[in-house]
Amino acid sequence: METPSGLRLFACLCLLAAAFAAPAAAQAPDGSRITLSGAGGIALPLHGDFDFNAPEWQLAVRATVSRHFLLEGFFDQWRKKTQERGARFESSTTYAVKTAGVNWLARGFIDRVAITGGGGFGFLVYDRRFAQSATDCQPTSCQAFDNRFSSQSFTVQGLIGLEVPITSFVSAVGQYQFVTPIEDVGFSHSSVTGGVRVRIW
Numbered sequence: 425m426e427t428p429s430g431l432r433l434f435a436c437l438c439l440l441a442a443a444f445a446a447p448a449a450a451q452a453p454d455g456s457r458i459t460l461s462g463a464g465g466i467a468l469p470l471h472g473d474f475d476f477n478a479p480e481w482q483l484a485v486r487a488t489v490s491r492h493f494l495l496e497g498f499f500d501q502w503r504k505k506t507q508e509r510g511a512r513f514e515s516s517t518t519y520a521v522k523t524a525g526v527n528w529l530a531r532g533f534i535d536r537v538a539i540t541g542g543g544g545f546g547f548l549v550y551d552r553r554f555a556q557s558a559t560d561c562q563p564t565s566c567q568a569f570d571n572r573f574s575s576q577s578f579t580v581q582g583l584i585g586l587e588v589p590i591t592s593f594v595s596a597v598g599q600y601q602f603v604t605p606i607e608d609v610g611f612s613h614s615s616v617t618g619g620v621r622v623r624i625w
Contacts, residue, residue, distance in 0.1 A: 463620075466479060466615065480617060493529065500523050501522045503518065503521075513560075517554045521549070530542055541583065542583065551572070583601040594621070598616075598618045602614045
């Protein structure tokens, strides 16, 4: 699955979340509200073969169901490229994980700080690309090797986050999320991200 397909899936999940939340949001004590957030941070893969951390970015749309309950649709991705060079070859491996899902969240307040926690279900796509080429050879005899592996799985995820208002329309956010593929828990990963959330309705 390429990124555009992932973004289409994200958009569909966001529309679905908004459709389910809209009737209840009209009764919310703080008014009907939809927010959009963008965040970046670091992913922590738990698979034994992944001895690295990776940069991650995330987009999320949240709909207010009530003062203390939210519905969220999200899309995130982490990607890491490793390289190895020997006396006669060089190789690179690119790992990428895309996740889209829906979370049901509870929200509490400590003064101006909102604390959210919850979880839900999603869908994960894992992609690995390996490329190797010879370096100590003549141009006419050099050989290259390329291999790609992809897999998909439904997921469950849980998260906890903080939100601090900056203005009436913008807040600073921080979040910890844990994602577990249902079909292969070995590909679980957690992430720590920070960014901003903007009120759009």
